[in-house]
Structures are given as C-alpha cells and as structure tokens.
Amino acid sequence: MTKLLGISGSLRRASTNTHLLQNAAEMFGADHYALADINLPLYNGDLEAAEGLPASVKTLADQIAAADAVMISTPEYNKGVSGALKNAFDWISRIKAKPLAGKPVAIMSASAGRSGGERAQYALRHCLVPFDARVLNGPEVLVGQSHDQFDVDGKLVTASYRDFLGRQMEALRAMI
Numbered sequence: 001m002t003k004l005l006g007i008s009g010s011l012r013r014a015s016t017n018t019h020l021l022q023n024a025a026e027m028f029g030a031d032h033y034a035l036a037d038i039n040l041p042l043y044n045g046d047l048e049a050a051e052g053l054p055a056s057v058k059t060l061a062d063q064i065a066a067a068d069a070v071m072i073s074t075p076e077y078n079k080g081v082s083g084a085l086k087n088a089f090d091w092i093s094r095i096k097a098k099p100l101a102g103k104p105v106a107i108m109s110a111s112a113g114r115s116g117g118e119r120a121q122y123a124l125r126h127c128l129v130p131f132d133a134r135v136l137n138g139p140e141v142l143v144g145q146s147h148d149q150f151d152v153d154g155k156l157v158t159a160s161y162r163d164f165l166g167r168q169m170e171a172l173r174a175m176i
Contacts, residue, residue: 002176004030005067009074009085009120011039016110016146017073019154020165024071024108024141027162028169036063036088043090057091064092064099068176069106070133076111076120081127089127100131104175106168108141110149116142136175139167 006021018035025033040056041047047054064070074081092100107124109117121142128135141164143149149158156162 001031002028002069003032003034003067004028005034005036005063005070007036007038007070007072007085007088009038009072009082009124011082011084014154015075016143016150017075017108019150020073020108020110020141020143020146020156021071022154023156023162024073024106024165024169027166028071028173030068034063034067036060038084038088040084040088040091043087043094048094053091053094057094060088061092061095061097061099064103065097067103069104069172070100071106071108071172072124073108073110074117074120074124076109076113076115076117079119080123081120085124086127089131093130098131100128100133103133104136104172105133106136106172108143108165108168110143110146112145112147114144116144116146118142134175136168136171139164139171141165141168
C-alpha cells in the first residue's frame with residue numbers, strides 16, 4: 001500500500017498549489033493520499049523550550065515519516081518559498097528522528113508569474129539540503145500564470161503541464 005503526502009506552501013483554500021498537488025496525487029495513483037496542514041505557530045525557541053513541540057508539528061512529522069514519498073508544491077513569494085513553508089521546515093528541523101532523511105520528494109510550483117515559480121523551486125531545493133531528502137531532479141513542473149491553468153473544479157487543464165506532471169509522478173514512483 002503506497003502512502004503519498006502532499007505539502008502545499010500556500011494556506012489559501014483555493015490555492016493553485018494545493019490543486020496541483022491533488023492533480024499529482026491522482027496521476028500518481030497512491031493507495032492513500034493526505035494533504036499536510038502547515039498552518040503552524042511561528043517557530044520560537046522559547047515556545048519550544050517552555051512547551052515542547054506543538055501537537056501540530058508532531059502530526060506533520062508523523063505524516064512525513066509514514067509516507068512512502070512526499071510532494072511539495074510552493075508558490076513564489078518575493079523570489080522564494082512562502083513563509084508558511086519555511087516555518088514548517090524550521091519546526092521539522094527540531095524533530096530528532098529526521099523524518100525527511102532519505103525520503104523521496106518531488107517538488108513543483110504554481111505561480112501567478114510567467115516563470116511558474118522557478119526561483120521558489122531553487123530556494124526550496126536549498127531548504128531541503130539539511131534534511132537529506134532524496135529530491136527528484138526532474139522532470140520539473142513549473143506552472144506559470146497558474147490562475148488560468150485550472151478549471152473551476154481544480155483540474156489542471158493545460159496539456160503540456162499535465163504531461164510534465166504525469167512524467168514527474170512516474171519518476172517519483174520509480175524512486176520508491
């Protein structure tokens with residue numbers, strides 16, 4: 001039974017990054033797919049020292065550890081990853097068990113700009129280095145002008161993007 005976890009760098013309910021992950025999960029064909037909740041408190045060492053790791057952080061770490069593979073989709077905010085995604089990594093770095101170590105990870109992005117989040121993906125790769133995740137190098141999925149690429153039901157409508165995403169999911173399956 002294959003377990004796949006999606007992590008969207010956008011907290012918005014109608015996020016194109018969350019839609020992209022849902023499309024990827026359908027193409028992957030996992031037995032179980034879950035979308036992680038990264039609406040976490042801001043990392044604060046004093047909070048951690050006083051109260052320990054928040055339950056929401058422990059849940060995220062457990063989800064990552066239980067998954068056979070992880071997909072991360074990030075918007076591009078000011079030429080980088082979203083604050084919510086970076087904050088999630090800051091919290092996960094505090095987990096002694098290192099849930100991302102050796103984990104197959106596919107990254108993708110959907111962004112309002114023409115580049116489709118290329119700089120955010122570069123920053124995301126950099127953020128993942130300390131975790132020793134097995135990041136899939138290609139094919140890359142960069143959905144530009146994302147507000148025009150999904151229908152009202154969140155389905156990716158552009159054939160070339162669907163093709164790239166399908167090939168990426170094939171490569172992720174091969175990594176497991």
